[in-house]
């Protein structure tokens with residue numbers, strides 16, 4: 001940057017310095033119907049290959065289940081997609097134009113990748129609705145956001161998300177009073193407020209009742225189409241429910257894809273039975 005323009009920036013108190021602005025990523029391009037490309041990814045921790053030449057493609061609007069034994073690299077893979085961990089080699093693209101490996105975590109979230117961790121982290125002392133208000137894409141502070149007027153369009157989006165996550169009747173309740181399953185749905189709702197194109201969901205049904213599991217499967221299936229959803233899960237009944245007959249299930253083992261196919265195909269795959277299902 002030339003000196004006069006930097007000086008101009010310094011003089012103007014409202015300026016956000018150009019070197020502090022986040023770089024806008026290019027527009028998402030899914031002309032080839034693929035939303036996520038992971039190719040030849042490897043990462044080692046102290047010489048141990050947690051991810052080893054991993055290739056994975058997620059279709060636009062697809063719901064994909066990822067299974068695999070403990071230590072297979074599922075969390076590390078999510079960490080790479082979201083920018084928490086940088087791989088030693090390989091590439092990770094969001095659509096055809098967005099290179100995830102050149103971006104930091106906030107930029108990746110802003111580009112449209114939302115991640116739901118296993119443990120729900122809702123604001124327990126706020127109402128369900130206010131949790132969604134706070135999750136609107138907005139740079140204002142927590143309290144100014146709660147006091148601010150919310151546009152009709154934003155209200156509509158909150159109502160739409162409340163209905164998707166099945167918490168319309170609970171919207172004025174404190175989030176702390178929700179059941180474990182309801183908290184998980186609220187957190188998914190909080191992610192949806194950002195309108196992510198890709199949702200990464202880590203073990204969503206751990207600790208849920210059967211009824212809550214069924215409802216969660218319905219919710220995640222209803223989100224696919226508009227969003228791509230990648231679910232990492234150990235509970236095979238739940239994976240079977242999500243995958244149905246036609247969706248693809250990916251089995252990770254020692255940092256690479258061991259098998260990929262319908263639930264029936266992977267369940268009957270000899271290598272999968274040996275390393276995972278036969279445990």
Ligand SMILES: Nc1ncnc2c1ncn2[C@@H]1O[C@H](COP(=O)(O)OP(=O)(O)OP(=O)(O)O)[C@@H](O)[C@H]1O
Nearest residue numbers: 045046049050068069070071072073074075076077
């Ligand atoms: N930051 C790290 N430093 C050192 N080793 C790590 C780190 N992160 C992961 N690992 C190791 O990499 C391997 C893959 O771990 P990862 O958590 O990705 O597996 P996972 O498939 O998610 O397992 P689980 O189903 O138990 O959650 C494990 O052996 C783990 O101990």
